[in-house]
Amino acid sequence: MAANKPRxxxxxxxxxxxxxxxxxGLKHGPNGTVFLSSGIADLDKILGGGFCLGxxxxxxxxxxxxxxxLLLRNFMSQGLVHKQPLFYASPAKEPRGFLGxxxxxxxxxxxxxxxHDTEQEKTLRIAWQYKKYFEDQNLDSQKDGKVEYCSDxxxxxxxxxxxxxxxxxxxxxxxxxxxxxTLYDRCSTFLAQIPRFxxxxxxxxxxxxxxxxxxxxxxxxxxxxxLSFIRSLKSLVRSSNxxxxxxxxxxxxxxTVLKRxxxxxxxxxxxxxxxxxxxxxxxxxxxxxxxxxxxxNVHKVARINTQVPVILEATTYSMKLHxxxxxxxxxxxxxxxxxxxxxxYATSGSCxxxxxxxxxxx
Amino acid sequence: xxxxxxxxxxxxxxxxxNDDGGGGGGGLLLLIEDRVETSGAFILHHLIKRxxxxxxxxxxxxxxxxxxxxxxxxxRILRKMGCNLGVQKENKRxxxxxxxxxxxxxxxxxxxxxxxxxxxxxxxxxELCSSREGYKNSTIMIDDISLMEVxxxxxxxxxxxxxxxxxxxxxxxxxxxxxxxxxxxxxxxDVPSPLLQMEYLANIVIKAEPLATGLxxxxxxxxxxxxxxxxxxxxxxxxKIRNFHFRxxxxxxxxxxxxxxx
Numbered sequence: 183m184a185a186n187k188p189r190x191x192x193x194x195x196x197x198x199x200x201x202x203x204x205x206x207g208l209k210h211g212p213n214g215t216v217f218l219s220s221g222i223a224d225l226d227k228i229l230g231g232g233f234c235l236g237x238x239x240x241x242x243x244x245x246x247x248x249x250x251x252l253l254l255r256n257f258m259s260q261g262l263v264h265k266q267p268l269f270y271a272s273p274a275k276e277p278r279g280f281l282g283x284x285x286x287x288x289x290x291x292x293x294x295x296x297x298h299d300t301e302q303e304k305t306l307r308i309a310w311q312y313k314k315y316f317e318d319q320n321l322d323s324q325k326d327g328k329v330e331y332c333s334d335x336x337x338x339x340x341x342x343x344x345x346x347x348x349x350x351x352x353x354x355x356x357x358x359x360x361x362x363x364t365l366y367d368r369c370s371t372f373l374a375q376i377p378r379f380x381x382x383x384x385x386x387x388x389x390x391x392x393x394x395x396x397x398x399x400x401x402x403x404x405x406x407x408x409l410s411f412i413r414s415l416k417s418l419v420r421s422s423n424x425x426x427x428x429x430x431x432x433x434x435x436x437x438t439v440l441k442r443x444x445x446x447x448x449x450x451x452x453x454x455x456x457x458x459x460x461x462x463x464x465x466x467x468x469x470x471x472x473x474x475x476x477x478x479n480v481h482k483v484a485r486i487n488t489q490v491p492v493i494l495e496a497t498t499y500s501m502k503l504h505x506x507x508x509x510x511x512x513x514x515x516x517x518x519x520x521x522x523x524x525x526x527y528a529t530s531g532s533c534x535x536x537x538x539x540x541x542x543x544x
Numbered sequence: 545x546x547x548x549x550x551x552x553x554x555x556x557x558x559x560x561x562n563d564d565g566g567g568g569g570g571g572l573l574l575l576i577e578d579r580v581e582t583s584g585a586f587i588l589h590h591l592i593k594r595x596x597x598x599x600x601x602x603x604x605x606x607x608x609x610x611x612x613x614x615x616x617x618x619x620r621i622l623r624k625m626g627c628n629l630g631v632q633k634e635n636k637r638x639x640x641x642x643x644x645x646x647x648x649x650x651x652x653x654x655x656x657x658x659x660x661x662x663x664x665x666x667x668x669x670x671e672l673c674s675s676r677e678g679y680k681n682s683t684i685m686i687d688d689i690s691l692m693e694v695x696x697x698x699x700x701x702x703x704x705x706x707x708x709x710x711x712x713x714x715x716x717x718x719x720x721x722x723x724x725x726x727x728x729x730x731x732x733x734d735v736p737s738p739l740l741q742m743e744y745l746a747n748i749v750i751k752a753e754p755l756a757t758g759l760x761x762x763x764x765x766x767x768x769x770x771x772x773x774x775x776x777x778x779x780x781x782x783x784k785i786r787n788f789h790f791r792x793x794x795x796x797x798x799x800x801x802x803x804x805x806x
Contacts, residue, residue, distance in 0.1 A: 491582075
């Protein structure tokens with residue numbers, strides 16, 4: 183009734199919400215946020231829908247293994263599928279080489295079998311009232327000729343060359359940046375081409391910065407400059423329709439600065455490889471250890487426009503390859519033990535997992 | 545008003561805030577410390593609401609320096625709590641300064657000038673407000689003072705100077721200064737001096753920490769409130785420590801003693 187008057191009450195109806203399917207690759211979330219897919223269906227599910235537009239995602243790398251690249255590749259490939267503008271910065275001399283390593287999306291035909299399986303399982307486990315929502319989703323994702331929100335990527339097959347042509351991809355070598363001001367300028371010119379948020383989003387951009395604090399970069403010893411850059415990048419991204427994903431080796435920054443980085447992140451993830459000698463005891467504890475590529479830890483989930491923290495069922499997930507081609511994340515499945523399994527990552531995981539024994543279906 | 549009915553929760557009690565939506569008046573510094581795992585921002589939201597929505601003090605302002613989030617973020621959160629920041633902003637009761645793009649200028653002098661200009665703005669606002677009729681006290685809030693340090697490229701001395709300025713302004717005009725900082729940022733430094741100095745300066749310290757057993761869906765963490773007490777006429781100055789759990793919801797926060805929930 184008071185729709186035309188200026189808003190004076192604190193309660194107002196959320197009018198003018200754009201239907202989900204209008205822009206491919208974007209999905210409306212709670213509190214007026216818009217999600218963009220991370221390129222990994224399971225990660226989207228864990229994070230409640232994907233990465234929030236306007237958020238800064240920080241991934242702590244395993245210093246000895248390139249697992250963060252798996253996440254970055256899927257993230258960027260998904261952007262290509264949705265024809266979103268991309269920005270990629272890495273310490274490599276030739277950052278464009280990264281584009282050659284991007285995985286190819288699996289065609290819909292092969293994909294259907296898996297999609298169907300999981301949906302079937304779900305409907306069995308979920309109360310009947312909610313069934314209709316899942317049917318809706320099913321329809322959405324299986325509509326032929328339409329781009330899915332999150333594609334399935336075949337990690338064994340590199341992307342077709344022609345998929346890159348005609349796309350807006352900005353590549354920057356961190357080695358060529360004499361200081362962070364240049365990198366910041368590159369980011370802001372990239373973001374300037376994406377129309378600003380005006381209630382109706384048409385396009386979203388993706389920024390990836392790989393191994394930000396790597397020693398090859400000229401600025402790697404200037405910790406305050408790097409912090410200041412992250413802070414500026416964060417506010418830049420916050421006011422535009424983009425998501426920035428940044429990975430860095432946490433061992434290369436001092437502990438106190440590391441904490442500041444973690445505070446700056448909207449979403450904080452870490453990856454860790456498995457297979458070293460220390461992990462031998464893990465092999466006994468976890469089922470399916472042989473198939474695991476590594477572990478993914480979710481430390482923080484973006485909290486934009488809300489004060490309620492997201493509490494996940496589990497914070498540690500195993501990274502596996504489904505049919506040896508696509509990346510999936512699974513909760514750790516383990517026998518109930520006392521939880522003193524040695525490494526810090528594993529203990530935090532076992533706490534949250536063992537309290538929910540039997541809730542996982544594999 | 546519903547807010548004042550439900551306002552007497554454990555946090556307000558521990559802070560010594562009274563029912564009229566204010567309390568904790570003249571020259572107080574309130575420091576909120578949080579961690580990566582447990583954000584303390586919800587205390588800021590609660591205090592904004594308390595200070596703004598009280599009907600007894602229509603002329604008091606909240607000056608908000610934001611380093612962490614844009615206005616829209618706070619507007620949405622406070623709207624869910626039943627407080628319209630947009631309207632309050634128009635009424636000049638909520639004065640929001642966007643510090644997100646505050647960039648450090650080259651050199652020490654530049655940074656000092658920058659802070660002085662920010663301080664000048666706050667001072668003007670508070671002075672103007674205090675000249676109005678029925679003025680009781682104002683609030684100066686800084687969300688995430690650690691980002692101020694980052695914006696000034698790590699010169700924590702300048703940040704502390706700024707705090708001292710604000711504090712003296714607060715004593716002069718009966719203001720409440722509320723700052724948010726991160727405890728764990730300093731925990732690994734050999735000399736955590738900036739945090740220690742802030743704690744020394746503060747009259748009330750609120751620490752938000754995760755539970756030792758990890759996060760759970762029904763308990764989001766625990767608060768430790770150290771109220772140093774004010775030296776009142778009788779000369780007694782007592783500090784008290786309270787500890788309780790909390791659960792953050794969209795429109796409010798539940799506070800309860802450990803074990804009092806089934």
